[in-house]
Amino acid sequence: MREINLGVREGEIVLLAGRSGSGKSSLIRVINGLIPFFYEGSFAGQIILSGEDITDFSPRNRLRKGIATVSQFPEDQILARKVWRAVAFGLANLGFSREEIIKRVREALKFVDMWEYWDRETLSLSAGQKQKVVLAAALALQPKVLLLDEPTSQLDPLSAQKFLLSLSIIRDELDVTIIVAEHRFDELTMIADKVVLIENGEVIAEGPPKHIFASNIPKEIGIGYPKLAMLSRILFSDNEIVLSVSEFRKKLDEKKCKVFRTYSVPKVSDVLRNSSDAVVLEDVWFAYDKEWILKNVSFRIGEGAFVAIVGPNGAGKTTLLKLISGIHKPVKGRVLIYGKDSRKLKLNELIGLVGYMPQNPEEIFFNDTVFDEIAFALRMQRVPLEKIKERVLEIAKLLGISHLLKESPFNISGGEKLRVALASILVLDPKILLLDEPTRGIDWNTKYTFFSKIREVLSSKTIILATHDIELLAELPIDKIVLVSEGEIVKEGDKRILADSVIENHKLVRPKIAHLMDMLGVRGVVSIEEAAKIIRCVEWSYQR
Amino acid sequence: MVLPKIISYVERDSVWHRANPCTKLLIVTTLVFSPWISERFLLSALIILAISLIMSKSMRDLTHIYTVILVFSVIFLPLNTLLYSSLIKEKTYLLKPWITLEGLLLAVIALMRIVIGLLAIGLFFVTTSPEELEDFLLRLKFPASFILALTVSTMFAPMLLEEITRIKMAQSLRGAFRGGFINRIKAYARVLGIPLIVSALRRAIRLAEAIELWGAPSPNRTVFTSISFKKEDMVLISMLAFLVSLCTLVPF
Numbered sequence: 001m002r003e004i005n006l007g008v009r010e011g012e013i014v015l016l017a018g019r020s021g022s023g024k025s026s027l028i029r030v031i032n033g034l035i036p037f038f039y040e041g042s043f044a045g046q047i048i049l050s051g052e053d054i055t056d057f058s059p060r061n062r063l064r065k066g067i068a069t070v071s072q073f074p075e076d077q078i079l080a081r082k083v084w085r086a087v088a089f090g091l092a093n094l095g096f097s098r099e100e101i102i103k104r105v106r107e108a109l110k111f112v113d114m115w116e117y118w119d120r121e122t123l124s125l126s127a128g129q130k131q132k133v134v135l136a137a138a139l140a141l142q143p144k145v146l147l148l149d150e151p152t153s154q155l156d157p158l159s160a161q162k163f164l165l166s167l168s169i170i171r172d173e174l175d176v177t178i179i180v181a182e183h184r185f186d187e188l189t190m191i192a193d194k195v196v197l198i199e200n201g202e203v204i205a206e207g208p209p210k211h212i213f214a215s216n217i218p219k220e221i222g223i224g225y226p227k228l229a230m231l232s233r234i235l236f237s238d239n240e241i242v243l244s245v246s247e248f249r250k251k252l253d254e255k256k257c258k259v260f261r262t263y264s265v266p267k268v269s270d271v272l273r274n275s276s277d278a279v280v281l282e283d284v285w286f287a288y289d290k291e292w293i294l295k296n297v298s299f300r301i302g303e304g305a306f307v308a309i310v311g312p313n314g315a316g317k318t319t320l321l322k323l324i325s326g327i328h329k330p331v332k333g334r335v336l337i338y339g340k341d342s343r344k345l346k347l348n349e350l351i352g353l354v355g356y357m358p359q360n361p362e363e364i365f366f367n368d369t370v371f372d373e374i375a376f377a378l379r380m381q382r383v384p385l386e387k388i389k390e391r392v393l394e395i396a397k398l399l400g401i402s403h404l405l406k407e408s409p410f411n412i413s414g415g416e417k418l419r420v421a422l423a424s425i426l427v428l429d430p431k432i433l434l435l436d437e438p439t440r441g442i443d444w445n446t447k448y449t450f451f452s453k454i455r456e457v458l459s460s461k462t463i464i465l466a467t468h469d470i471e472l473l474a475e476l477p478i479d480k481i482v483l484v485s486e487g488e489i490v491k492e493g494d495k496r497i498l499a500d501s502v503i504e505n506h507k508l509v510r511p512k513i514a515h516l517m518d519m520l521g522v523r524g525v526v527s528i529e530e531a532a533k534i535i536r537c538v539e540w541s542y543q544r
Numbered sequence: 545m546v547l548p549k550i551i552s553y554v555e556r557d558s559v560w561h562r563a564n565p566c567t568k569l570l571i572v573t574t575l576v577f578s579p580w581i582s583e584r585f586l587l588s589a590l591i592i593l594a595i596s597l598i599m600s601k602s603m604r605d606l607t608h609i610y611t612v613i614l615v616f617s618v619i620f621l622p623l624n625t626l627l628y629s630s631l632i633k634e635k636t637y638l639l640k641p642w643i644t645l646e647g648l649l650l651a652v653i654a655l656m657r658i659v660i661g662l663l664a665i666g667l668f669f670v671t672t673s674p675e676e677l678e679d680f681l682l683r684l685k686f687p688a689s690f691i692l693a694l695t696v697s698t699m700f701a702p703m704l705l706e707e708i709t710r711i712k713m714a715q716s717l718r719g720a721f722r723g724g725f726i727n728r729i730k731a732y733a734r735v736l737g738i739p740l741i742v743s744a745l746r747r748a749i750r751l752a753e754a755i756e757l758w759g760a761p762s763p764n765r766t767v768f769t770s771i772s773f774k775k776e777d778m779v780l781i782s783m784l785a786f787l788v789s790l791c792t793l794v795p796f
Contacts, residue, residue, distance in 0.1 A: 038756050060759040069757045075703065076750040079696060079758065081674050085768075092766040093759035101766060123702065137758070327713050351719040362746075363707070364714045366738035380719035410742065424718065436710075 001026050001201035004045070008179060008194075010144075013171055015188045015209070016181040017223055018198035019443045020414040024181035027198065028149045031179065032069045033059035050144065064094060066144035070151050072441060074130035077137075083125070084109070084118045087137045094141075101140075108140035111174075112166070127313045128159025128507075135163070139174065146170065148180040153441030156312035156468045157509040161187055183443050185226040186471070186512055189213065189243045197221065214241045224444030227471060227512040227528060234532045245515050252520070257537035259520045275302030277336070278432055278462040279324050284333035286319055293319045294487045297333070301462060301480070303431075306455060308473050309466045310498075311484035312507035317466035320484065321434045324464060326350045338431070351381075355430035359437050361421030362410065370396075370412070371405040374423045381428070395423045398457050415446040422454070433458065435465040439472070451476050474498055474511040474526040496524035552698070553673045559776045560600035560671040565680040567777040568668050571596065571784055575664035578788070579657040586653065588791035589660050595783060597663070602670050609666040613659050620658075624651035674698060679769040688761035696751060704744070711739050 001023050008014050016024045029035040036043035037058050047055045054062055068090070071077055080086040084105050091101045109115040112132040117125065122133060131151060138146060148167075152160035164187040170176050171191075182188055189195070189209040197205040197212060199221045205212060212218065213229040225233065232242040236255065242248045252259075279301040286294040294316050301307050309317045322328040323335050326342040327350065335342040337353065345353075358364065367373040371392055378388045396402045399419045404412055409420050418438055425433065433454075439447035447469075454463060455477055467473065473481070474495070481497045483490040485506040491497055499514035510526075517525040517534070525531055555561075560568065575593055579586040597603055629635070629647025636645040672680075674695060681691045715721070720735040721728050755761065 032757060034753060034756060038753060059756045060762075063757065063759045071750070071754065071757075073750055076747060077754045077757075079692070079699075079751075079754060079760070081695070081699060085675055088766075088768070089760070090758040092768070093762035095762070095764040095766060098766055098768060101768075123699070322713060325713060325717060327716055347716060348722070351717060351722075354717055356714045356717050358710050358714050360743070362742060363711050363739050364718070365742070366735055376720075377718040380722055425714075428718070430717075 001030070004030075004201075004203055006196060006203060006206070008145075008177055010050075010177055011171060011175060012193040013167060013178045013180070013188075013191055015185070015192040015195045016179065016198060017183075017185065017195055017212075017218070018181075019222055020183075020441075020446060022198045022221075023201035024198055025149050026201065028069065028147045028179065028181055031145070032067050032147055033057060033062040060093075063090065063141065066142070067147065068138035068141045068143035068145070069147040069149065070131070070134050070138050072150040072153050074127060074134045074154065077134045078122045078130060081121055081123070082118075083114065083120050083122055083133055086122050086133050087140050090137055090141050104140040104142070105136075108136040111139060111170075112136045126159075127154045128156060128163070131155055131159070131163060135166075139170065139176075142174075143176060145177045145179065148178065148182075150181055150183065150441055152182065152184055154313075156507045157470055158312070158504070158507040160184060161509050164188055165191065167191060183223075183441070185213075185224075186228070189226045189229070197223075209243060210241045213243075214239045222443070222445035224448070228516065231513065231516075231528050231531055231535075234528070235535055235537050245512065245519060248516055249519055252535065252537070255537045257535050259522065260534050260536065261520075261522055275304055277301070278303040278305070278338060279464070280334075280336040281320075281323070282334045282336070284323060284330045284335060286316075286323060286328070286330050292487060294323070294330075297484075297487075297489055299482055299489060299492055301464065303462055304460055305479040306463045306477060307465070307480045307482065308476075308478050309464065309482045309484055310468060310470070310473065310508065312468055315484045315506070316487040317468075317484055318436055319487075321356065321436050321464065321466050324432070325354050325356050325434055327356075351377075352428045352430055354432045354434065355425035355428065356434045357421055357425055357436060357438050359440055361417045361438055364421055364424060365409040365417075368408060369405065370401065370407050370409050370420050370423075373409045373420060374405075374427050377424065377428045391427060392423075395427050399423050399426075399453065414442055415450065418442075418446075418450050419453075426458070430461070432462045432464065435463065435467075437465075437467050437469075439467075439469070444472075447472060448475065468508060470498055470503070470508055471511055474513065475528065495526055498526045499524050552670070554602065554605040554670050555673070556601050556605075556671075558599060558601045558671070559779060560596060560602070560667070562774065563671075563776040563780055564771055564773060565672050565676055566771060567773070567780050568672060571780060572664045572668045574784060574788070576661040579660050583653065584791050585788075586656060586660075588787045590656070592784060592787050593660055593663055593667075595787075596667060596780075599780075600667060600671050602667060605670040606663065606666050609662055613662060616658065616662075617655060621651055621655055624654055627651075628654075676769055679767045680771065682765060682767045683771055688763050688765060692755065692761045700747070700751075703747075704740070707740065707743055708736065711736055711743075 004027065016027060018024050026035060029039060031047060046053055049065055054065060057065065078086045080089055087105045087108055088101045091104060109118055112135050114129065114132050114136060117129065122130065152163055155163060167178050168191040171178055180188065192209055194206060195209050195212040196203055197217055205217050213225050218225055226243055228243055228248055229241045232240060242251050277300050281297050281299055284294055284297040285292060309320055311317050323330055326337055326345045329343050337345060365373055367376060374392045374395060375388050378391060396405055399422060401416060401419050401423060404416055404420065439450060478495055480492065481495060482492045483497060490506060491502055498511055503510050513528055513531050514526045517531055522534055525534060575589050579589045625643055625648050628650040629642060629644040632644065632646045634646050638645055638648065678691055678695055715735045720731050
């Protein structure tokens with residue numbers, strides 16, 4: 001980071017935006033003191049809090065002064081077994097009296113609506129509840145400044161939306177200044193006073209959300225826009241950015257825009273209609289520790305289809321992928337992979353038939369170079385050396401990572417890690433590719449580019465993606481959506497499911513565009529591209 | 545992953561659960577060390593342990609310790625029998641020239657001492673919540689960083705287990721665990737070991753960050769539970785005193 005000059009007023013909500021690895025987390029660490037007290041390096045400059053120079057204050061002293069932090073991984077910030085103990089942890093370390101701690105813990109848990117869980121074990125909570133516990137722990141300290149480093153990256157959409165919208169209540173009721181680094185702009189741009197754009201460790205722009213998202217800078221640095229801002233940039237002139245659905249509707253009236261309600265949404269794709277079955281689940285049941293994780297699950301996936309398994313945290317998405325992989329077998333029912341019962345398929349038969357990419361691509365890396373990482377699976381198959389080289393170069397070229405072959409897979413960017421992990425799996429040419437939410441916590445452009453590339457280069461493969469990123473799915477060329485909740489299939493069909501209100505009964509949030517189009521009387525439209533075809537404005541058309 | 549299960553607390557309402565950790569530690573220490581003094585104390589320890597297990601209602605919570613004891617017995621009982629049979633002078637042969645009755649008895653006694661110790665330690669952990677233990681150690685002025693490490697290590701074992709399952713699945717489908725036994729062992733060490741170490745290190749950094757950000761470890765940390773002697777403690781200490789005195793004073 002260099003030459004950061006940033007002022008935040010008391011009571012402001014500031015959104016730090018930038019690509020993954022741009023320096024947002026580092027800026028937060030500079031404010032809370034982890035830099036330079038925990039992460040050593042060359043440090044120069046001053047940090048001023050309410051007129052007091054706190055540059056030489058350690059993280060603990062900054063905590064005493066009122067700077068609290070909530071990080072990206074709630075489970076790593078909870079250092080106690082019981083909820084109330086986790087909330088009391090910071091206060092106890094600062095030596096507050098027992099009575100004061102108990103009073104503050106009760107208030108903080110009530111504020112985040114978690115009082116009824118006060119004596120629960122933290123391990124039994126969902127990711128959203130854990131993040132609320134961490135937030136309560138921070139609020140119990142009665143901070144002046146609350147720092148949030150991608151606090152929603154591990155949460156399902158509804159928990160994330162509620163969490164982000166609660167920030168304005170925290171600001172208003174508790175008089176706290178909030179600085180939040182986030183990739184989800186849709187909610188935050190409605191409540192933030194200021195957006196700070198960071199690129200390569202420098203602040204390149206700052207200002208009110210409408211001003212920032214009216215400019216081309218977000219596009220240039222590749223962070224994307226809030227969905228409604230994207231649509232308004234297409235429909236209206238660049239400086240007329242709209243960030244909320246109600247405001248959007250007013251603007252359409254003002255501009256005398258027309259809505260073509262006769263637009264027919266594309267129906268079931270050809271891939272689904274004409275293909276043979278790649279995967280079939282017939283009345284599948286699965287249990288861990290005598291608890292049913294999947295109950296009576298049945299669906300089919302056609303060969304070459306791009307299918308998304310959608311559901312909130314803990315719905316059973318990863319378990320479904322484990323069963324489709326053939327490695328785990330169902331307790332009851334059948335999983336057929338290309339017509340063969342998974343119980344009868346041996347590991348040797350599954351290798352090269354199914355590939356699995358975990359949430360964190362780093363979890364499969366263990367070689368010194370990207371080349372060796374990609375070549376590993378072929379070496380295990382005893383493929384001749386010349387062929388290995390040929391195949392690695394071919395796959396690296398296809399995924400645009402030829403320049404990384406001599407690099408360590410651990411020392412490349414988040415987007416590059418994704419592509420290297422994908423190459424390491426695709427090198428065996430599996431017919432079915434399972435993706436277990438591999439783009440969690442990654443900026444919009446990186447994940448959108450990744451999936452677009454996948455679809456482009458792997459058009460013949462069956463791709464099954466488990467995710468709860470509804471906004472991303474809305475923009476991707478998905479053939480089929482399977483909605484899972486509490487281990488059961490709730491609904492399946494094409495992308496229009498995302499616009500269905502049933503989504504909201506399962507801790508998910510409908511895409512912003514679907515909300516807008518519903519208000520305009522057109523149902524089933526979820527993507528910006530479709531919306532722009534339906535709405536036509538006289539003075540500024542998307543066709544320009 | 546037997547270890548984290550052995551030491552995991554199970555919430556119940558019993559005299560042992562309600563008793564002070566100090567009292568429990570006193571009994572456990574007696575149970576661990578007294579059987580080594582003489583056979584007389586071995587008997588008293590056995591009786592105390594049996595009564596404690598009944599009072600704690602925790603017989604079922606020690607299942608994993610029973611497994612450890614079983615494995616231990618299968619390995620060490622025959623070996624110790626052979627060893628003692630060869631060392632001891634009086635020999636009443638059960639299987640000439642290898643096994644003697646005296647050797648077998650000594651091996652059983654040695655095993656009993658270890659079994660009592662294991663069960664006593666297990667009983668302490670299944671009846672003492674980590675919070676109680678934490679506060680108890682804080683009061684005993686144990687270093688704050690040691691107590692924190694203890695808490696964190698018991699909390700993060702289940703997450704590690706989940707990570708192992710995920711990595712194993714992804715690497716299996718890359719063909720990592722093919723080949724003979726030795727190859728598979730090597731693959732486990734490399735293919736599973738390196739990502740696990742990397743992931744554990746990253747988690748360790750995040751935990752260390754969190755510890756700093758919450759102002760821990762703090763020597764002046766507020767302790768929540770107070771150490772007071774209650775009715776339950778009196779009951780347990782009286783039982784201990786009575787049985788130990790009985791075995792010391794009454795000739796048998």
